[in-house]
Amino acid sequence: MSLKPLLRKLFLVDLIKGLKVTFNYQAPSEAITEQYPLERPVIFERFRGQPRLNSNPDTGESLCIVCNLCALACPEQLIVVKGERNPTTKRKEVVSWTYDLSRCMFCGLCAEACSTDALELTQDYEMALYTREGMVLDQAALERGQEPKRYEK
């Protein structure tokens, strides 16, 4: 062994180098912890979260034309859309629209398949519930979007 590595070994240079790294990181400003309920994470635009059914802002009519493409695209087959043709307007209208959130894996295929931008995955991410009831969303819940939740026992 030549002299330099020997001296480095003797004076524990390798260990002290590591100690220096951890020591320097102690400044509280380095901490990256996010204190979740107090600090909210930044959610980006394309986030695939809670699904929402959009309606026409002017008329308040649902944008869904009951084409069933989302139900066909869904790998988990958790979307069930039933529609009926309105004899007056000749348009298909929604009879029942259910979305089983408990089985959803947020792949976004349904939103991609939607031809009218009616179904959309929003940036809401707090979908936990205390019971299984309420996991199956109907049309009203989907159009309402996520309500602000109060966590109570």
Add this chain to the structure above:
Amino acid sequence: MFDAITKYLSSATTPGEAGSIFWATIYILIITAGISLSVIAMNWLERKILAHMQIRLGPMRVGPHGLLQPFADALKLLIKEDIIPAEADKLVFWSAPVVVTMTAFTTFLVVPFGRTHAVTDMNIGILFMLGVSSLGVLGIIMAGWSSNSHYPLMGSLRSSAQMVSYEIAMGLAIICAVLMTSLQTGTGTLSMIGIVEAQASQHTWFIFKFFPLGFLAFGVFAIAMVAETNRAPFDLPEAESELVAGFHTEYSGFRWSLFFLAEYAAMLAVSSIAVTLWLGGWMRPFPNWLSGSIWNLAFSLFPALTLFVLAGLCLLGTARMPKIPQMKIQTVGLGIFGLLLGFIGLVLIIPGVRERVQDIYWFVVKVAFFMYMYIWYRGTFPRYRFDQLMKVGWKVLLPTGLAVLIATALWGLLPQISSAIVGVLP
């Protein structure tokens, strides 16, 4: 009766020497409570410091900055279900944590927190500490065996092998310090107080005596003591990535917390040995350079100043707390805590208290340094493998310790040797 109680206060000795059972009992109670409290503080500090080293925040929720987290944990552990495995040896399983805790706390009988702040001054003090702390491994073995499970058994086997082999290196380093008390002065002692007084009379900390021998012996001890207390990077008996939790895998609740208590008490104990032997025990820094009544006064104000600084930090933290309703209780709590610290600081300015507390303060500061090192090591180093650990113990520390011992003896006897040589020479 009252006389007998107050007589001790005027004497400048330990209760043991003064023969005051009353005060000895009081001291034991204070030390036990103090150690438990410092273990709690250590628990919080370790989490916080380790968290900050790992760019985390650590406990933040229970109390301001998680100050009450250790208490919450202690409460949780106390009320947790107490599980004894069905196939365990009940008696041994039950007594193992007791043994570990008892031995860890007994060692503090001879630790001198100040000239008068020790339960007693045993003339085999350091031997007593070594002996009692070596009994702690019995508890670990009992725990590992009685759990009747493979991981604890392997953990306890590792632990006993590790402790037995590192005790030797530790002993050699201690002998170096003991030699230093006698060499070139002539008054050898094994007493903990005697060793500190020897450093005072020789006007040096033993870490600087016979440089670099004192430093080397200290180094050997500093490494061996980490191994003795099963801490990273020598935490093989409880290596969580290999043996789950080592010897206390099957323990839960209060029994587990006893092991935890004992581990931290043992860390404090070996750190106090190191402080006593090499860092001048309760002596304040630079008693020779910065002597005189003004410096004495300045140094005696240090405890109060430290508390004031801590109080100031707390109050600063109070001001910086986010102003939202959820944090209100925490903000107020932190403010009260800061004020409490400030008040204690004020008490420590009182001259009578100041004089008595100063020794303890410097001792605690030195021990705290070692405690920080423990946390720092844990945050930085990987873990040794078992055979490598043994290699370090037997092939590095033991020869180094022996060499330092021999060199210390030779250096100490240099005057005699040189005079003998001069005598032989014509």
Add this chain to the structure above:
Amino acid sequence: MIPVATTFFFYFLAVLAIGSAIAVITQRNPVHAALALIVTLLALAGFYLMLYAPFVAGVQIVLYAGGIMVLFLFVIMLVNLEQNIREYQFNKQWLVGTIVALALGGLLLFVYRTGRGTFPTVFYQGYRGLEGDNTQQIGLALYGQYMLPFEIASLLLLVAIVGAVVMAKKRI
């Protein structure tokens, strides 16, 4: 050090020592027996302390209770215990054993009776003087007067260490 409650501690330690010594031979589980032996050794250390021999007490704790018994337990724990527990605790030589033990006890009693005068009946102050330099006295005796026996004993230990390594190691 001023002795406190000397009589109480003597009897306490005596009962502890004898009780755990009996437990050593009556316990079926070898681990329990070994633990009882440790208690005996610790009680003996207490006796040494009472006899103003703190160094010997310290060494008793460090070496016997802390060192040797740890290794002892270490070995016992690896042995298959279930078989041991099923075996008979006393074998056929118990009669001979009892006779030998009784004979030894008689001898000790005889010695005690005849040499009673040489035992101190009270702790006299002379011993207390020894307490302070007990360590020094032992050191001087060991490395002065008994230098040769000491070295022979350490050589013996060295041989034992080498022997143990030879026996344990598969390949040297």
Add this chain to the structure above:
Amino acid sequence: MGENQPGYREWTMSDSTRTDYLDLDTKDETFLDATELVLNMGPQHPSTHGVLRVILKLDGEKVLGTECVIGYLHRGVEKIGENRTYAMFNPYVDRMDYVASVSNGLGYCEAVEKLLNVEAPPRAQYIRVILTELCRIASHQVWLGTHALDIGALTPLFYCFRDREEILKIFEKYCGARLTTHAFRIGGCIYEAYDGFEQDCQKFCDAFLPKLDEYEELLTTNRIWVRRTKGVGILNPEDCIALGVTGPVLRAAGVKWDLRRAQPYEAYKDFDFEIPTGLNGDTYDRYLVRIEEMRQSVRIIRQAVEGLPQGPIMAKVPKVIKPPVGEIYHSIEAPKGELGYFIVSDGSTQPYRVRVRPPSFVNLQALDKMVRGLLVADVVAVIGTLDIVLGEVDR
């Protein structure tokens, strides 16, 4: 499966823990030899990276033999593939190696594209390369953190996760998910690079390299780390090839085999990068190889970001994917090794059979070979260095 069935094989514990061909001479056993100890490591164990169960046969602390028990995380991904259309199956493959989900998706999409005989447009290819290389870095960071944690260094884990967070943020900005990304579609990418995608990637690259040096300061020269990893779990090139081991484990043994070079897919032929190889094939070499791979990935990302072409991001693929009858095997270099997809098409909208060749599963086979004669602590180190993800082993 009965004895007369084809494929039946006698398999007992003693068979898998044979010791006679090992260099353990049992002839001069002494009376002090302890009895063998059978230790169950896992499925709940801090360092088996999920739910791997390893049955260890020990002599003291020495490992005489191991047997891996897998399947605790089996979800039948391959069977699910037979019941979904080609596009629908895409999100499921993300859930195999959930640490490197982008690579999984890439492999699947490319295999189907090959089956359809289409090729993703250049811009899509570049975006794919950028994301998979980011994913490689993220995967290696998880490996480094957990591997260091197994060996006892707590801190690198948190540093790694901090830097991985930046990558996950890029993923979230790009495709809306952090872990199970579902970033690519058959025929290209569905998401156009968002505004600032290039800057984000460049920023990450600039910030990451000094952080990587920091990891190295903590570990590479640290004597404890070197001792724990050097000479531990050696696999020589012959064994690697015999066992089918791929990825960094193979390259650490000195075999310069990287599918990005050997059978260039996507745009990898456009980029200039090195394939780091080791010398001894031990744990330390694997560590160095992976660290260097992260540096090379940064190099690739920089080149790809600079040369990101304009144009469409989706090739012409019918809405209902109906590949012609046939079969295809396509493999890519995933962070953990060769990730292959074997897809049999019967001409319908659903694959007839999807078979995945997961690198973790194959690499895990080498565990027994690597740990025999070592100590328990080394088993943990070797499991860490193999970089297995149980989601991929069990599928």
